[in-house]
Amino acid sequence: xxxxxxxxxxxxxxxxxxxxxxxxxxxxxxxxxxxxxxxxxxxxxxxxxxxxxxxxxxxxxxxxxxxxxxxxxxxxxxxxxxxxxxxxxxxxxxxxxxxxxxxxxxxxxxxxxxxxxxxxxxxxxxxxxxxxxxxxxxxxxxxxxxxxxxxxxxxxxxxxxxxxxxxxxxxxxxxxxxxxxxxxxxxxxxxxxxxxxxxxxxxxxxxxxxxxxxxxxxxxxxxxxxxxxxxxxxxxxxxxxxxxxxxxxxxxxxxxxxxxxxxxxxxxxxxxxxxxxxxxxxxxxxx
Amino acid sequence: xxxxxxxxxxxxxxxxxxxxxxxxxxxxxxxxxxxxxxxxxxxxxxxxxxxxxxxxxxxxxxxxxxxxxxxxxxxxxxxxxxxxxxxxxxxxxxxxxxxxxxxxxxxxxxxxxxxxxxxxxxxxxxxxxxxxxxxxxxxxxxxxxxxxxxxxxxxxxxxxxxxxxxxxxxxxxxxxxxxxxxxxxxxxxxxxxxxxxxxxxxxxxxxxxxxxxxxxxxxxxxxxxxxxxxxxxxxxxxxxxxxxxxxxxxxxxxxxxxxxxxxxxxxxxxxxxxxxxxxxxxxxxxxxxxxxxxxxxxxxxxxxxxxxxxxxxx
Numbered sequence: 001x002x003x004x005x006x007x008x009x010x011x012x013x014x015x016x017x018x019x020x021x022x023x024x025x026x027x028x029x030x031x032x033x034x035x036x037x038x039x040x041x042x043x044x045x046x047x048x049x050x051x052x053x054x055x056x057x058x059x060x061x062x063x064x065x066x067x068x069x070x071x072x073x074x075x076x077x078x079x080x081x082x083x084x085x086x087x088x089x090x091x092x093x094x095x096x097x098x099x100x101x102x103x104x105x106x107x108x109x110x111x112x113x114x115x116x117x118x119x120x121x122x123x124x125x126x127x128x129x130x131x132x133x134x135x136x137x138x139x140x141x142x143x144x145x146x147x148x149x150x151x152x153x154x155x156x157x158x159x160x161x162x163x164x165x166x167x168x169x170x171x172x173x174x175x176x177x178x179x180x181x182x183x184x185x186x187x188x189x190x191x192x193x194x195x196x197x198x199x200x201x202x203x204x205x206x207x208x209x210x211x212x213x214x215x216x217x218x219x220x221x222x223x224x225x226x227x228x229x230x231x232x233x234x235x236x237x238x239x240x241x242x243x244x245x246x247x248x249x250x251x252x253x254x255x256x257x258x259x260x261x262x263x264x265x266x267x268x269x270x271x272x273x274x275x276x277x278x279x280x281x282x283x284x285x286x287x
Numbered sequence: 288x289x290x291x292x293x294x295x296x297x298x299x300x301x302x303x304x305x306x307x308x309x310x311x312x313x314x315x316x317x318x319x320x321x322x323x324x325x326x327x328x329x330x331x332x333x334x335x336x337x338x339x340x341x342x343x344x345x346x347x348x349x350x351x352x353x354x355x356x357x358x359x360x361x362x363x364x365x366x367x368x369x370x371x372x373x374x375x376x377x378x379x380x381x382x383x384x385x386x387x388x389x390x391x392x393x394x395x396x397x398x399x400x401x402x403x404x405x406x407x408x409x410x411x412x413x414x415x416x417x418x419x420x421x422x423x424x425x426x427x428x429x430x431x432x433x434x435x436x437x438x439x440x441x442x443x444x445x446x447x448x449x450x451x452x453x454x455x456x457x458x459x460x461x462x463x464x465x466x467x468x469x470x471x472x473x474x475x476x477x478x479x480x481x482x483x484x485x486x487x488x489x490x491x492x493x494x495x496x497x498x499x500x501x502x503x504x505x506x507x508x509x510x511x512x513x514x515x516x517x518x519x520x521x522x523x524x525x526x527x528x529x530x531x532x533x534x535x536x537x538x539x540x541x542x543x544x545x546x547x548x549x550x551x552x553x554x555x556x557x558x559x560x561x562x563x564x565x566x567x568x569x570x571x572x573x574x575x576x577x578x579x580x581x582x583x584x585x586x587x588x589x590x591x592x593x594x595x596x597x598x599x600x601x
Contacts, residue, residue: 127305131568132575134534139310139568142556143317219433223538226435227553242436246542249454253443260436268431 021276028272035266039085046079051234068258071241072248080236081258087237089266091152091230092218096210098156099217103163104199104206110164111171112194121164128161137220141229148237151230155220159213166209170202208281212274215267222263238263291587295580306572307362310565311355322347324559328371367566372558377566381548385570387457388547391536392529394467399474399528404521406475407482408514414487422479429476434535438469438542455544466543470535474528481524486517515589522586526579533571 021029038045047067054074062069068077110121131139140154174180175198183197224230225239233240238259245255314321322341326333331341342348346357361368367377410422445465446454456462489495490513498508537549548567555563587593 123301123305126302127309130302130306130576131309131572132530132533134530134537135568135571135575138537138552138556139564140313142552142559142561142564143314143319145319146556215431222433223435226433227538227541229553229556239433239435242439246439249439249442250447253439253447256436256439256443260433260439263433263436264431267433268427271427271431 022279024272025276028269028274028276031265031269032273035085035089035262035269038082039089042082042086046076046082048076048079050075050079050083050236052076062254069252069254071245071255072252077255077258080241081238081262084236084238084241084259085262085266087148087231087235088218088222088239088263091148091221091237092214095152095155095159095217095221096214098152099159099163100206100210102156102160104167104202106160107164107167108171108194108198108202111168111175112190112198114172118168122168125161125164128158129165131158133158133220134223137224138229141224146229146232148225148231148235151221151224154224155217159217162213163206163209167202167206170205171198174198174201204281208274208277211270211277214270214274218263218267218270288587292584295583299576299580302576303573307359307569308355310568311358312351314561314565315351315354319559319561321345321561324561325371328558328560362569367569368562370555370563371560372555377562380563381551381566381570384546384548384551387545388533388536388540388549389574391463391467391470391540391545391547392532394463395471395474395532395536396529398467398471399478399532400525402471403475403478404482404518406479407517407521408486410479410483411486411490411513411517419483422483426476426480429473432472434469434473435538435542437472438466438539441465441469442542455542457544457546462543462545466536466539466545469539469542470532473535474531478521478524478528482517482521485520486513489513489516492516519586519590522582522589526582529578529582530575533575 052075054070056074060070060074068081070076071080106121106125110118128136136158137151137154140157141150144150144153180193180197183193188197221230222237222239222242225237226243228240228243231237231240233244241259242256245252245259248255322338322345323333325341325345326337331337339348346354349357365378369375370377370380373380406422406425410419413419442454442465445452452465453462454465492512495508495512498512499505503511536545536547537552539545540547540549541553548571552564552567555567
């Protein structure tokens with residue numbers, strides 16, 4: 001019964017997804033599209049080169065020439081914010097893909113194969129979930145070294161276990177369904193059964209959870225960059241920009257306000273969209 | 288109850304063993320070179336002879352499993368080795384900085400519970416009126432604000448504009464309020480929303496209706512039935528929040544110049560001081576796990592179903 005309801009719900013969503021979106025969902029979606037296009041079209045939108053240093057125009061206030069002013073090296077803030085969007089959002093996107101890949105593969109195998117494999121994978125998950133996330137991320141960065149790639153790997157390593165565990169649960173819940181039995185009886189090989197019959201039904205719910213998690217991941221990535229462990233300074237990234245501007249908190253607070261506001265807005269729009277998607281697809285999911 | 292506690296303690300052993308394995312093997316299999324970092328910190332030119340000597344001193348010349356056993360035996364006896372930089376025992380160094388972090392995290396926990404519980408109750412009682420909307424709106428803001436940025440914004444408002452509180456430094460309560468609030472804000476918001484939802488859920492339960500039918504006073508219904516049951520999910524979530532609070536204090540310390548273990552660990556990261564990093568990770572994880580254990584026990588005490596259920600299955 002519940003499977004039937006859920007499937008019919010998903011069908012409904014697919015048909016008229018936009019028409020049934022709530023106001024907060026719309027706000028989230030529009031903000032995301034806006035931020036996404038800023039990220040993609042940054043090279044064309046930005047009025048200046050984001051790392052062009054102009055010491056004669058340091059710490060300029062907002063003006064028609066520099067809409068958001070300039071930073072302590074005379075770099076145009078608007079251009080840096082725009083380019084920062086592609087670094088920040090891109091990093092989050094890559095992290096998410098890595099997390100999902102690792103989580104779905106290992107969790108899927110655990111749920112699908114079962115038995116000792118399942119036990120082994122779940123014990124590893126337990127260990128990874130024992131660490132507090134930020135501490136573990138710091139540990140991974142300490143060992144891999146600083147830099148954006150390593151921060152992405154570190155965050156993926158600290159988060160994948162949650163996805164593995166959820167995937168495993170979802171796979172187990174569909175493993176004994178009739179359509180899988182039918183597929184097995186008609187001789188579909190296991191790998192194909194997993195990819196063509198299990199994955200699609202599991203993926204929708206995982207993507208919703210992932211949307212809800214993006215905000216969190218983004219806060220982690222920018223936090224590590226802020227600590228000077230992620231993206232390194234001339235590259236424009238919002239967390240690094242806050243770190244660069246911290247000595248000017250007394251004199252030029254706006255240098256800190258803009259990038260922080262961007263992080264805040266992006267995280268908020270992901271959360272808005274995630275909440276809406278969750279309510280739509282499955283009110284019981286994740287809570 | 289005692290059986291429950293003992294069983295939970297026993298479960299910790301394989302967990303922490305796994306954690307120690309991750310901490311040891313991730314470092315040794317990652318290609319990081321402790322001998323080189325050791326020599327660099329000591330300003331010794333890395334000749335072949337010096338590298339061989341350093342490897343011998345650090346015990347890196349033995350096979351990996353043997354190294355792990357040696358390391359673990361030392362760690363169990365609270366010997367984490369010496370820092371590459373300062374040549375002092377790592378644990379002493381970390382324990383020197385730890386109290387400041389725990390101070391900050393405890394105040395943050397206090398703020399989280401002290402503010403979120405009244406807020407959540409208020410929102411649940413005034414459902415769909417302005418207090419409810421305010422709390423829900425606040426909860427939404429809270430989960431989206433980066434804690435380090437909030438820290439700066441608090442400094443801007445309370446130190447630069449209003450000049451009520453010192454912007455940074457180590458000291459008593461007035462120095463702690465801003466960083467603790469920056470750390471606590473997200474958990475506080477999540478908690479308030481959670482309590483609101485769970486109290487509303489409890490209000491719809493039959494035992495509440497039954498209590499009202501029995502003529503139990505409204506105040507007693509609220510406190511003994513709705514609030515007590517509504518607090519159960521909040522207690523469960525507190526474990527997660529403690530992780531966030533620990534992590535938050537590590538990040539926020541650097542803004543407020545708070546001399547805690549987070550700042551120390553970050554300087555160790557830039558120096559590749561691996562013993563400190565290993566000790567830091569293990570210690571913070573143990574603190575986190577122990578806090579969660581206490582919460583589990585509290586949870587079992589609060590909710591007999593958990594306690595009895597797990598005893599029945601044992």
